[in-house]
Amino acid sequence: xxxxxxxxxxxxxxxxxxxxxxxxxxxxxxxxxxxxxxxxxxxxxxxxxxxxxxxxxxxxxxxxxxxxxxxxxxxxxxxxxxxxxxxxxxxxxxxxxxxxxxxxxxxxxxxxxxxxxxxxxxxxxxxxxxxxxxxxxxxxxxxxxxxxxxxxxxxxxxxxxxxxxxxxxxxxxxxxxxxxxxxxxxxxxxxxxxxxxxxxxxxxxxxxxxxxxxxxxxxxxxxxxxxxxxxxxxxxxxxxxxxxxxxxxxxxxxxxxxxxxxxxxxxxxxxxxxxxxxxxxxxxxxxxxxxxxxxxxxxxxxxxxxxxxxxxxxxxxxxxxxxxxxxxx
Amino acid sequence: xxxxxxxxxxxxxxxxxxxxxxxxxxxxxxxxxxxxxxxxxxxxxxxxxxxxxxxxxxxxxxxxxxxxxxxxxxxxxxxxxxxxxxxxxxxxxxxxxxxxxxxxxxxxxxxxxxxxxxxxxxxxxxxxxxxxxxxxxxxxxxxxxxxxxxxxxxxxxxxxxxxxxxxxxxxxxxxxxxxxxxxxxxxxxxxxxxxxxxxxxxxxxxxxxxxxxxxxxxxxxxxxxxxxxxxxxxxxxxxxxxxxxxxxxxxxxxxxxxxxxxxxxxxxxxxxxxxxxxxxxxxxxxxxxxxxxxxxxxxxxxxxxxxxxxxxxxxxxxxxxxxxxxxxx
DNA sequence: ATGAAAGCGCTAACAC
DNA sequence: GTGTTAGCGCTTTCAT
Numbered sequence: 001x002x003x004x005x006x007x008x009x010x011x012x013x014x015x016x017x018x019x020x021x022x023x024x025x026x027x028x029x030x031x032x033x034x035x036x037x038x039x040x041x042x043x044x045x046x047x048x049x050x051x052x053x054x055x056x057x058x059x060x061x062x063x064x065x066x067x068x069x070x071x072x073x074x075x076x077x078x079x080x081x082x083x084x085x086x087x088x089x090x091x092x093x094x095x096x097x098x099x100x101x102x103x104x105x106x107x108x109x110x111x112x113x114x115x116x117x118x119x120x121x122x123x124x125x126x127x128x129x130x131x132x133x134x135x136x137x138x139x140x141x142x143x144x145x146x147x148x149x150x151x152x153x154x155x156x157x158x159x160x161x162x163x164x165x166x167x168x169x170x171x172x173x174x175x176x177x178x179x180x181x182x183x184x185x186x187x188x189x190x191x192x193x194x195x196x197x198x199x200x201x202x203x204x205x206x207x208x209x210x211x212x213x214x215x216x217x218x219x220x221x222x223x224x225x226x227x228x229x230x231x232x233x234x235x236x237x238x239x240x241x242x243x244x245x246x247x248x249x250x251x252x253x254x255x256x257x258x259x260x261x262x263x264x265x266x267x268x269x270x271x272x273x274x275x276x277x278x279x280x281x282x283x284x285x286x287x288x289x290x291x292x293x294x295x296x297x298x299x300x301x302x303x304x305x306x307x308x309x310x311x312x313x314x315x316x317x318x319x320x321x322x323x324x325x326x327x328x329x
Numbered sequence: 330x331x332x333x334x335x336x337x338x339x340x341x342x343x344x345x346x347x348x349x350x351x352x353x354x355x356x357x358x359x360x361x362x363x364x365x366x367x368x369x370x371x372x373x374x375x376x377x378x379x380x381x382x383x384x385x386x387x388x389x390x391x392x393x394x395x396x397x398x399x400x401x402x403x404x405x406x407x408x409x410x411x412x413x414x415x416x417x418x419x420x421x422x423x424x425x426x427x428x429x430x431x432x433x434x435x436x437x438x439x440x441x442x443x444x445x446x447x448x449x450x451x452x453x454x455x456x457x458x459x460x461x462x463x464x465x466x467x468x469x470x471x472x473x474x475x476x477x478x479x480x481x482x483x484x485x486x487x488x489x490x491x492x493x494x495x496x497x498x499x500x501x502x503x504x505x506x507x508x509x510x511x512x513x514x515x516x517x518x519x520x521x522x523x524x525x526x527x528x529x530x531x532x533x534x535x536x537x538x539x540x541x542x543x544x545x546x547x548x549x550x551x552x553x554x555x556x557x558x559x560x561x562x563x564x565x566x567x568x569x570x571x572x573x574x575x576x577x578x579x580x581x582x583x584x585x586x587x588x589x590x591x592x593x594x595x596x597x598x599x600x601x602x603x604x605x606x607x608x609x610x611x612x613x614x615x616x617x618x619x620x621x622x623x624x625x626x627x628x629x630x631x632x633x634x635x636x637x638x639x640x641x642x643x644x645x646x647x648x649x650x651x652x653x654x655x656x657x658x
Numbered sequence: 659a660t661g662a663a664a665g666c667g668c669t670a671a672c673a674c
Numbered sequence: 675g676t677g678t679t680a681g682c683g684c685t686t687t688c689a690t
Binding site: 659660661662663664665666667668669670671672673674 | 675676677678679680681682683684685686687688689690
């Protein structure tokens, strides 16, 4: 590997001068600079980023920690992160938390390899986060329940969103409303369910346990939930799927059985994924401001990096997106 | 920041001993090891990954360079890369090539921040690749045209795939076959088109220029291509969309116009994206072995890292996936 | 404007 | 088994 030393030698200058020249620091004369740059080019010199980061004690890069690099995840959110990072002249890398303690994510979280992290992964333990959180190592948690010191949370008001979804169904004349839930360890799911409960209660509708079925946030889960619901002797007139993925699967399962959406059953989802407006009928849902989540999280990182005081939690709100999957009774 | 020096001091040992203990190197006695680990824990010591990488001159991490972190991309492919990297005890990070010369990708490509790269991005120039390629810095290029020294290519036989798609249409009795192309600078597109041409020629069917329309590889492009085709006085009986994304858009556009697939027009795509089997009718297409592409690319990196001789190009083949969007005439 | 040299935090060769 | 120390490649202070 060719080092700056060799470049300096070839250009007949000291390493310090070479460093200045290569980094565009003004105090070096145009001619010397040219000499150095030329030598570097001839030797095909590539700086060693680590050495320089080590010395500077800053990496100018942020890590985005995902459950799994191969998705699925919200691309809008990532775009939000990316845009803000770029605006600040920072680089962004994404890494996977598969493997927990031994994951790439853990390596970046613990080994000072980045200046800050945005965590969008549930397979990284609270424990680990706690150990790593540090006043000058900003960590932003997306959609997480726990409060970890020196950590900030950005989340959507899932409960209010769940309420809105359920209320919209009620306002359309529905009272027999099922809830298809995500995994029980999901904070999002828990809150959406809480919103569902609250809305039923607010309108004096009794919650029916037989209509609470689990779908694991996956398309297949949605299908099987729909099948379970359809097989009961009393079928609900509307279903609130705790995410769109399940809703899409559920719609398909119903249609396979000859049950028409929204004529026979109304459906509302949560998230507003890209597909929501491409399915038939177009899915009515609760939109999460995904881009804003990513952008806010990243903004907060930079505030923290500047040692500004920030709130420990940051909450965004949801919107009801009315499309075609809910019928007025 | 607490360094290994402080840990050593607290544990009353030399830094080397601390280093050995922390890295699980056997030559240190259990008691000393315990002392060190304990001290590290108490001080909340986190190693500086750069310092250690710098010293070891190896990062044990690979970079996956994508056009844009926020997708879209083939998750199957990434899974292939991820699996193989993990098997070898390597970490994987993904980074974006947005910004070209100034992108994060460029930083990782040029600054020795990883041990190898897999490039799945068209916004990184051949020029840059050429400058960076080095016999002990493996770079694998996916779906690229150019031959760059010290670089290996993994690609799918797009031409043969294009041939297969077209031939299947012909074997189903079609002779009026349109081609909806991707961007003209795409190597994939070019080769798929070549396969289309070759098949027509092989079966003595004349190529009709009015039936070659551009769709830019996007869903919207597919829609507008379908509309253009539908508006002509002579409409083809079958269409080969150069990717599934466009095919899905095209199907939708036709259906909006009351044209039935496959009764009025047969459609075949390319890629076999996830959605292909969810649309109605299910899309007949040419499958790319995406997982295998990722896995092979990564395997090759490790071969190169071990200084084994590897072929400069590695070609995978496609499969015809017959579903419901092509009718026998 | 340029150079000499210290030192970032770590690993590993070497000495004991 | 443990300690001393050189040095990875770079930036930056200080002297000139």
